[in-house]
Amino acid sequence: MDSKKLIEESSRYIMNTYNRFPIVLRKGRGIKVWSFNGKEYLDFVGGVAVNILGHCHPRVVVAIQKQAQRLLHVSNYYHIEPQIKLAKLLVEHSFADKAFFCNSGAEANEAAIKLARKYTKENISPDRFEIITAQNSFHGRTLATITATGQERFQKGFEPLVPGFKHVPYNDVDTLSKEITDITCAIMLEPIQGEGGVKVPDPDFFKNVRDLCNKHNLLLILDEVQTGMGRTGKFFAYEHFGITPDIMTIAKGLGGGVPIGAMLASEKVASGFQPGNHATTFGGNPLVCAAAIATIETLLEDGFILDQCNRMGEYLQERLENLKDKFPNLIVDVRGLGLLLGMELTTEGDPIVRACLEKGVLINCTAGNVLRFIPPLIVQKKDIDQLTKVLEEVFGRP
Numbered sequence: 001m002d003s004k005k006l007i008e009e010s011s012r013y014i015m016n017t018y019n020r021f022p023i024v025l026r027k028g029r030g031i032k033v034w035s036f037n038g039k040e041y042l043d044f045v046g047g048v049a050v051n052i053l054g055h056c057h058p059r060v061v062v063a064i065q066k067q068a069q070r071l072l073h074v075s076n077y078y079h080i081e082p083q084i085k086l087a088k089l090l091v092e093h094s095f096a097d098k099a100f101f102c103n104s105g106a107e108a109n110e111a112a113i114k115l116a117r118k119y120t121k122e123n124i125s126p127d128r129f130e131i132i133t134a135q136n137s138f139h140g141r142t143l144a145t146i147t148a149t150g151q152e153r154f155q156k157g158f159e160p161l162v163p164g165f166k167h168v169p170y171n172d173v174d175t176l177s178k179e180i181t182d183i184t185c186a187i188m189l190e191p192i193q194g195e196g197g198v199k200v201p202d203p204d205f206f207k208n209v210r211d212l213c214n215k216h217n218l219l220l221i222l223d224e225v226q227t228g229m230g231r232t233g234k235f236f237a238y239e240h241f242g243i244t245p246d247i248m249t250i251a252k253g254l255g256g257g258v259p260i261g262a263m264l265a266s267e268k269v270a271s272g273f274q275p276g277n278h279a280t281t282f283g284g285n286p287l288v289c290a291a292a293i294a295t296i297e298t299l300l301e302d303g304f305i306l307d308q309c310n311r312m313g314e315y316l317q318e319r320l321e322n323l324k325d326k327f328p329n330l331i332v333d334v335r336g337l338g339l340l341l342g343m344e345l346t347t348e349g350d351p352i353v354r355a356c357l358e359k360g361v362l363i364n365c366t367a368g369n370v371l372r373f374i375p376p377l378i379v380q381k382k383d384i385d386q387l388t389k390v391l392e393e394v395f396g397r398p
Protein backbone atom coordinates (compact mmCIF):
# COMPACT_ATOMS: atom_id res chain seq x y z
CA MET A 1 0.00 0.00 0.00
CA ASP A 2 1.35 3.48 -0.79
CA SER A 3 1.16 6.45 1.53
CA LYS A 4 -1.53 8.19 -0.58
CA LYS A 5 -3.84 5.21 -0.04
CA LEU A 6 -2.99 5.09 3.68
CA ILE A 7 -3.86 8.78 4.06
CA GLU A 8 -7.19 8.17 2.27
CA GLU A 9 -7.93 5.31 4.68
CA SER A 10 -6.88 7.49 7.61
CA SER A 11 -9.62 9.99 6.72
CA ARG A 12 -12.10 7.23 6.06
CA TYR A 13 -11.61 5.28 9.30
CA ILE A 14 -10.26 7.72 11.89
CA MET A 15 -12.33 10.49 13.52
CA ASN A 16 -11.57 13.91 12.24
CA THR A 17 -9.99 15.42 15.36
CA TYR A 18 -6.52 16.31 14.06
CA ASN A 19 -5.30 18.52 11.23
CA ARG A 20 -2.62 16.11 10.07
CA PHE A 21 0.25 16.88 7.71
CA PRO A 22 0.21 14.72 4.56
CA ILE A 23 2.96 12.26 5.53
CA VAL A 24 2.88 8.83 7.20
CA LEU A 25 5.70 8.31 9.71
CA ARG A 26 7.03 4.82 9.97
CA LYS A 27 10.41 4.65 11.65
CA GLY A 28 12.48 6.73 14.07
CA ARG A 29 15.99 6.71 15.52
CA GLY A 30 17.49 9.42 17.71
CA ILE A 31 16.32 12.79 16.42
CA LYS A 32 15.34 11.47 12.98
CA VAL A 33 12.12 9.97 11.63
CA TRP A 34 11.40 8.46 8.23
CA SER A 35 8.16 8.55 6.29
CA PHE A 36 6.46 5.64 4.59
CA ASN A 37 8.05 6.87 1.35
CA GLY A 38 11.52 6.74 2.88
CA LYS A 39 11.98 10.51 3.22
CA GLU A 40 14.11 11.53 6.22
CA TYR A 41 13.03 14.27 8.65
CA LEU A 42 14.79 16.01 11.51
CA ASP A 43 12.28 15.94 14.34
CA PHE A 44 12.07 19.13 16.41
CA VAL A 45 8.55 18.19 17.59
CA GLY A 46 9.61 14.96 19.31
CA GLY A 47 6.05 13.64 19.69
CA VAL A 48 5.15 17.01 21.27
CA ALA A 49 7.83 16.97 23.97
CA VAL A 50 7.51 13.21 24.53
CA ASN A 51 10.61 11.64 22.99
CA ILE A 52 13.11 13.16 25.42
CA LEU A 53 15.75 10.49 24.68
CA GLY A 54 15.05 10.48 20.95
CA HIS A 55 13.16 7.85 19.00
CA CYS A 56 13.53 4.19 20.02
CA HIS A 57 16.28 4.75 22.59
CA PRO A 58 17.94 1.32 22.96
CA ARG A 59 17.66 1.24 26.75
CA VAL A 60 13.95 2.00 26.62
CA VAL A 61 13.38 -0.52 23.82
CA VAL A 62 15.23 -3.29 25.70
CA ALA A 63 13.37 -2.51 28.95
CA ILE A 64 10.05 -2.80 27.09
CA GLN A 65 11.11 -6.06 25.39
CA LYS A 66 12.22 -7.64 28.68
CA GLN A 67 9.12 -6.54 30.56
CA ALA A 68 6.84 -7.67 27.71
CA GLN A 69 8.24 -11.17 28.06
CA ARG A 70 7.77 -11.20 31.85
CA LEU A 71 4.44 -9.47 32.54
CA LEU A 72 2.39 -7.04 30.44
CA HIS A 73 -0.50 -6.17 32.66
CA VAL A 74 -2.00 -7.00 36.03
CA SER A 75 -4.58 -5.17 38.06
CA ASN A 76 -3.84 -2.58 40.71
CA TYR A 77 -5.59 -5.00 43.08
CA TYR A 78 -2.04 -6.35 43.48
CA HIS A 79 1.37 -4.80 44.11
CA ILE A 80 3.36 -4.24 40.90
CA GLU A 81 7.17 -4.31 41.12
CA PRO A 82 8.06 -1.84 38.29
CA GLN A 83 5.38 0.58 39.61
CA ILE A 84 6.93 0.54 43.09
CA LYS A 85 10.41 1.08 41.65
CA LEU A 86 9.20 3.98 39.48
CA ALA A 87 7.37 5.67 42.36
CA LYS A 88 10.53 5.40 44.49
CA LEU A 89 12.65 6.96 41.73
CA LEU A 90 10.25 9.88 41.29
CA VAL A 91 9.95 10.49 45.03
CA GLU A 92 13.71 10.33 45.52
CA HIS A 93 14.23 12.95 42.82
CA SER A 94 11.43 15.41 43.64
CA PHE A 95 9.67 17.26 46.46
CA ALA A 96 7.00 14.55 46.53
CA ASP A 97 6.38 11.69 48.95
CA LYS A 98 3.77 9.73 47.03
CA ALA A 99 2.80 9.00 43.41
CA PHE A 100 -0.41 8.03 41.62
CA PHE A 101 -0.06 6.64 38.09
CA CYS A 102 -2.37 7.18 35.14
CA ASN A 103 -2.10 7.24 31.36
CA SER A 104 -1.88 10.85 30.16
CA GLY A 105 -1.37 14.45 31.13
CA ALA A 106 -5.08 15.22 31.22
CA GLU A 107 -5.68 12.27 33.52
CA ALA A 108 -2.86 13.37 35.81
CA ASN A 109 -4.53 16.78 36.04
CA GLU A 110 -7.95 15.21 36.70
CA ALA A 111 -6.35 13.31 39.57
CA ALA A 112 -4.75 16.52 40.88
CA ILE A 113 -8.07 18.40 40.75
CA LYS A 114 -9.86 15.58 42.60
CA LEU A 115 -7.14 15.28 45.24
CA ALA A 116 -7.03 19.05 45.81
CA ARG A 117 -10.79 19.20 46.33
CA LYS A 118 -10.95 16.16 48.58
CA TYR A 119 -7.95 17.05 50.74
CA THR A 120 -9.18 20.63 51.17
CA LYS A 121 -12.79 19.73 51.98
CA GLU A 122 -11.69 17.24 54.62
CA ASN A 123 -8.78 19.11 56.13
CA ILE A 124 -9.26 22.82 55.57
CA SER A 125 -12.88 23.74 54.91
CA PRO A 126 -15.86 21.89 53.41
CA ASP A 127 -16.81 25.11 51.56
CA ARG A 128 -13.63 25.35 49.51
CA PHE A 129 -13.57 23.84 46.04
CA GLU A 130 -12.60 26.52 43.51
CA ILE A 131 -9.34 26.22 41.60
CA ILE A 132 -7.75 29.31 40.09
CA THR A 133 -5.86 28.71 36.85
CA ALA A 134 -4.32 31.03 34.27
CA GLN A 135 -5.72 32.58 31.12
CA ASN A 136 -4.07 31.05 28.08
CA SER A 137 -3.19 27.88 30.03
CA PHE A 138 -3.54 24.33 28.76
CA HIS A 139 -4.32 21.39 31.04
CA GLY A 140 -5.88 18.74 28.77
CA ARG A 141 -9.02 17.68 26.92
CA THR A 142 -11.26 15.97 29.47
CA LEU A 143 -14.26 17.97 30.65
CA ALA A 144 -12.65 19.15 33.91
CA THR A 145 -9.30 19.89 32.26
CA ILE A 146 -10.81 21.90 29.38
CA THR A 147 -12.57 23.89 32.10
CA ALA A 148 -9.25 24.37 33.90
CA THR A 149 -7.73 25.39 30.57
CA GLY A 150 -7.98 29.17 30.20
CA GLN A 151 -8.77 29.19 26.47
CA GLU A 152 -12.35 29.37 25.23
CA ARG A 153 -11.55 27.70 21.92
CA PHE A 154 -11.06 24.36 23.70
CA GLN A 155 -14.34 24.73 25.64
CA LYS A 156 -16.71 25.91 22.91
CA GLY A 157 -19.49 23.43 22.17
CA PHE A 158 -18.87 21.28 25.25
CA GLU A 159 -20.88 23.35 27.75
CA PRO A 160 -22.04 23.05 30.46
CA LEU A 161 -18.51 23.01 31.81
CA VAL A 162 -17.45 21.76 35.24
CA PRO A 163 -18.13 24.33 37.97
CA GLY A 164 -15.37 25.55 40.27
CA PHE A 165 -12.70 27.08 38.04
CA LYS A 166 -11.64 30.70 37.60
CA HIS A 167 -8.99 32.11 35.26
CA VAL A 168 -6.63 35.00 35.92
CA PRO A 169 -3.85 36.53 33.79
CA TYR A 170 -0.62 34.50 33.92
CA ASN A 171 2.39 36.06 35.63
CA ASP A 172 0.24 38.66 37.45
CA VAL A 173 0.38 38.02 41.17
CA ASP A 174 -1.59 41.15 42.13
CA THR A 175 -4.67 40.14 40.15
CA LEU A 176 -4.27 36.57 41.39
CA SER A 177 -4.26 37.69 45.01
CA LYS A 178 -7.43 39.75 44.46
CA GLU A 179 -9.27 36.74 43.05
CA ILE A 180 -8.69 34.52 46.10
CA THR A 181 -11.92 34.11 48.10
CA ASP A 182 -13.37 31.95 50.91
CA ILE A 183 -14.13 29.19 48.39
CA THR A 184 -10.66 29.01 46.81
CA CYS A 185 -8.98 25.67 47.31
CA ALA A 186 -5.95 25.66 44.99
CA ILE A 187 -3.93 27.52 42.37
CA MET A 188 -2.98 25.45 39.33
CA LEU A 189 -0.31 26.69 36.91
CA GLU A 190 2.19 25.62 34.28
CA PRO A 191 5.78 26.65 35.14
CA ILE A 192 6.03 27.82 31.51
CA GLN A 193 2.90 28.02 29.36
CA GLY A 194 3.71 25.62 26.54
CA GLU A 195 0.60 25.36 24.36
CA GLY A 196 -0.22 28.98 25.20
CA GLY A 197 2.81 30.18 23.22
CA VAL A 198 5.89 29.38 25.35
CA LYS A 199 5.29 32.07 27.97
CA VAL A 200 8.01 32.27 30.64
CA PRO A 201 7.03 33.96 33.94
CA ASP A 202 9.11 36.57 35.81
CA PRO A 203 11.77 34.99 38.03
CA ASP A 204 9.95 35.82 41.29
CA PHE A 205 6.41 34.98 40.12
CA PHE A 206 6.30 31.48 41.56
CA LYS A 207 7.88 32.56 44.84
CA ASN A 208 5.06 35.11 45.21
CA VAL A 209 2.43 32.52 44.27
CA ARG A 210 3.87 30.11 46.85
CA ASP A 211 3.71 32.86 49.50
CA LEU A 212 0.06 33.53 48.59
CA CYS A 213 -0.76 29.83 48.89
CA ASN A 214 0.92 29.64 52.30
CA LYS A 215 -0.85 32.78 53.51
CA HIS A 216 -4.33 31.60 52.45
CA ASN A 217 -3.81 27.89 53.10
CA LEU A 218 -4.22 26.96 49.42
CA LEU A 219 -2.63 24.11 47.52
CA LEU A 220 -0.19 24.88 44.74
CA ILE A 221 -0.62 22.49 41.80
CA LEU A 222 2.07 22.63 39.13
CA ASP A 223 1.25 21.13 35.76
CA GLU A 224 4.67 19.90 34.60
CA VAL A 225 3.23 17.70 31.87
CA GLN A 226 5.24 19.62 29.26
CA THR A 227 7.99 21.21 31.38
CA GLY A 228 8.92 18.16 33.46
CA MET A 229 11.36 15.32 32.72
CA GLY A 230 14.35 17.52 31.96
CA ARG A 231 12.71 19.63 29.26
CA THR A 232 13.81 22.96 30.78
CA GLY A 233 17.29 21.76 31.75
CA LYS A 234 16.36 20.63 35.27
CA PHE A 235 14.53 17.41 36.09
CA PHE A 236 11.47 19.50 37.01
CA ALA A 237 10.95 23.15 36.10
CA TYR A 238 9.95 24.17 39.66
CA GLU A 239 13.64 23.69 40.58
CA HIS A 240 14.39 26.92 38.68
CA PHE A 241 12.12 28.94 40.97
CA GLY A 242 13.30 27.98 44.47
CA ILE A 243 9.87 26.70 45.52
CA THR A 244 8.08 23.37 45.79
CA PRO A 245 4.45 22.66 44.89
CA ASP A 246 2.00 20.57 46.93
CA ILE A 247 0.91 18.58 43.90
CA MET A 248 2.66 18.12 40.55
CA THR A 249 1.51 16.39 37.38
CA ILE A 250 3.76 14.85 34.75
CA ALA A 251 3.30 12.77 31.57
CA LYS A 252 4.75 13.33 28.06
CA GLY A 253 8.49 12.55 28.51
CA LEU A 254 7.94 10.28 31.51
CA GLY A 255 7.65 7.06 29.51
CA GLY A 256 10.15 7.91 26.77
CA GLY A 257 7.37 7.35 24.21
CA VAL A 258 4.84 5.10 25.95
CA PRO A 259 1.62 6.52 27.45
CA ILE A 260 2.03 7.12 31.17
CA GLY A 261 1.17 10.03 33.46
CA ALA A 262 1.65 10.61 37.16
CA MET A 263 0.33 12.85 39.90
CA LEU A 264 2.81 13.42 42.72
CA ALA A 265 2.07 14.97 46.10
CA SER A 266 3.44 15.61 49.56
CA GLU A 267 2.62 13.00 52.23
CA LYS A 268 0.15 15.37 53.89
CA VAL A 269 -1.84 16.16 50.74
CA ALA A 270 -1.65 12.59 49.41
CA SER A 271 -3.49 11.47 52.56
CA GLY A 272 -6.61 13.00 50.96
CA PHE A 273 -6.95 9.87 48.81
CA GLN A 274 -8.05 6.61 50.38
CA PRO A 275 -8.85 3.27 48.69
CA GLY A 276 -11.78 3.70 46.33
CA ASN A 277 -11.35 7.46 45.82
CA HIS A 278 -9.48 7.29 42.54
CA ALA A 279 -8.34 4.59 40.12
CA THR A 280 -7.66 3.65 36.52
CA THR A 281 -7.29 0.16 35.08
CA PHE A 282 -4.05 0.71 33.18
CA GLY A 283 -2.44 3.25 35.53
CA GLY A 284 1.12 2.24 36.39
CA ASN A 285 0.98 -1.00 34.46
CA PRO A 286 4.20 -3.08 34.39
CA LEU A 287 5.04 -2.37 30.75
CA VAL A 288 4.85 1.42 30.86
CA CYS A 289 6.55 1.59 34.26
CA ALA A 290 9.48 -0.46 32.95
CA ALA A 291 9.82 2.02 30.06
CA ALA A 292 9.61 4.99 32.46
CA ILE A 293 12.27 3.54 34.78
CA ALA A 294 14.67 3.08 31.85
CA THR A 295 13.88 6.62 30.67
CA ILE A 296 14.53 8.25 34.05
CA GLU A 297 17.66 6.21 34.75
CA THR A 298 19.07 7.19 31.36
CA LEU A 299 18.04 10.84 31.78
CA LEU A 300 19.59 11.24 35.22
CA GLU A 301 22.66 9.04 34.79
CA ASP A 302 25.75 11.22 35.33
CA GLY A 303 23.78 14.36 34.40
CA PHE A 304 24.97 14.23 30.79
CA ILE A 305 21.57 14.60 29.12
CA LEU A 306 20.40 17.48 31.34
CA ASP A 307 23.71 19.16 30.63
CA GLN A 308 23.24 18.58 26.89
CA CYS A 309 19.71 20.04 27.15
CA ASN A 310 21.08 23.21 28.78
CA ARG A 311 23.94 23.63 26.33
CA MET A 312 21.86 22.88 23.23
CA GLY A 313 19.00 25.03 24.56
CA GLU A 314 21.36 27.98 24.84
CA TYR A 315 22.85 27.28 21.39
CA LEU A 316 19.43 27.01 19.74
CA GLN A 317 18.21 30.17 21.46
CA GLU A 318 21.33 32.00 20.22
CA ARG A 319 20.78 30.79 16.66
CA LEU A 320 17.11 31.80 16.78
CA GLU A 321 18.10 35.25 18.10
CA ASN A 322 20.44 35.58 15.10
CA LEU A 323 17.49 34.89 12.82
CA LYS A 324 15.49 37.53 14.69
CA ASP A 325 18.24 40.07 13.93
CA LYS A 326 18.15 39.05 10.26
CA PHE A 327 14.36 39.12 9.93
CA PRO A 328 13.18 41.86 12.32
CA ASN A 329 9.92 42.38 10.43
CA LEU A 330 9.00 38.72 10.72
CA ILE A 331 10.22 37.70 14.18
CA VAL A 332 8.99 39.52 17.28
CA ASP A 333 10.48 37.47 20.11
CA VAL A 334 12.53 34.40 20.97
CA ARG A 335 11.94 32.90 24.44
CA GLY A 336 11.92 29.78 26.56
CA LEU A 337 14.07 27.68 28.83
CA GLY A 338 16.20 24.64 28.05
CA LEU A 339 14.71 22.89 25.04
CA LEU A 340 11.24 24.41 25.29
CA LEU A 341 11.72 27.37 22.99
CA GLY A 342 9.33 29.61 21.11
CA MET A 343 9.72 32.10 18.30
CA GLU A 344 6.88 34.60 17.99
CA LEU A 345 6.15 35.76 14.45
CA THR A 346 4.26 38.72 13.06
CA THR A 347 2.42 36.28 10.75
CA GLU A 348 0.66 32.92 10.99
CA GLY A 349 3.13 30.11 11.70
CA ASP A 350 1.41 27.33 9.74
CA PRO A 351 2.87 28.17 6.27
CA ILE A 352 6.36 28.20 7.83
CA VAL A 353 5.76 24.80 9.44
CA ARG A 354 4.62 23.39 6.08
CA ALA A 355 7.60 24.86 4.24
CA CYS A 356 10.00 23.34 6.80
CA LEU A 357 8.28 19.96 6.40
CA GLU A 358 8.88 20.16 2.65
CA LYS A 359 12.56 20.71 3.43
CA GLY A 360 12.76 17.74 5.81
CA VAL A 361 12.42 19.43 9.21
CA LEU A 362 9.48 18.91 11.56
CA ILE A 363 8.57 21.89 13.73
CA ASN A 364 5.35 22.91 15.38
CA CYS A 365 3.33 26.11 15.73
CA THR A 366 1.28 26.95 18.79
CA ALA A 367 -1.03 29.84 19.66
CA GLY A 368 -1.29 30.67 15.94
CA ASN A 369 1.98 32.54 15.50
CA VAL A 370 4.56 30.97 17.83
CA LEU A 371 6.94 28.42 16.31
CA ARG A 372 7.75 25.93 19.06
CA PHE A 373 10.94 23.88 19.26
CA ILE A 374 10.75 20.86 21.57
CA PRO A 375 13.28 18.36 20.21
CA PRO A 376 14.67 15.31 21.99
CA LEU A 377 17.12 16.43 24.70
CA ILE A 378 19.89 14.57 22.86
CA VAL A 379 19.77 17.01 19.94
CA GLN A 380 23.21 18.04 18.64
CA LYS A 381 24.73 21.23 17.22
CA LYS A 382 24.67 19.88 13.67
CA ASP A 383 20.91 19.25 13.95
CA ILE A 384 20.35 22.79 15.21
CA ASP A 385 22.50 24.15 12.38
CA GLN A 386 20.38 22.24 9.87
CA LEU A 387 17.15 23.54 11.44
CA THR A 388 18.31 27.16 11.40
CA LYS A 389 19.60 26.85 7.84
CA VAL A 390 16.17 25.62 6.73
CA LEU A 391 14.39 28.34 8.74
CA GLU A 392 16.61 30.98 7.14
CA GLU A 393 15.80 29.68 3.65
CA VAL A 394 12.08 29.65 4.46
CA PHE A 395 12.07 33.12 6.04
CA GLY A 396 14.07 34.49 3.11
CA ARG A 397 11.67 33.25 0.43
CA PRO A 398 10.07 35.96 -1.70
Ligand SMILES: Cc1ncc(COP(=O)(O)O)c(C=O)c1O
Pocket residue numbers: 048104105106107109138139140141190194195223224225226227251252
Ligand atom coordinates in the same frame (compact mmCIF):
# COMPACT_ATOMS: atom_id res chain seq x y z
C1 LIG B 1 0.84 21.56 30.26
C2 LIG B 1 0.01 20.44 29.71
N1 LIG B 1 -0.89 19.84 30.52
C3 LIG B 1 -1.63 18.82 30.08
C4 LIG B 1 -1.55 18.36 28.80
C5 LIG B 1 -2.42 17.22 28.34
O1 LIG B 1 -1.66 16.08 28.24
P1 LIG B 1 -2.24 14.82 27.41
O2 LIG B 1 -2.33 15.25 25.99
O3 LIG B 1 -1.22 13.74 27.65
O4 LIG B 1 -3.56 14.49 28.01
C6 LIG B 1 -0.63 18.96 27.93
C7 LIG B 1 -0.53 18.50 26.52
O5 LIG B 1 -0.03 19.17 25.66
C8 LIG B 1 0.17 20.02 28.40
O6 LIG B 1 1.06 20.64 27.59
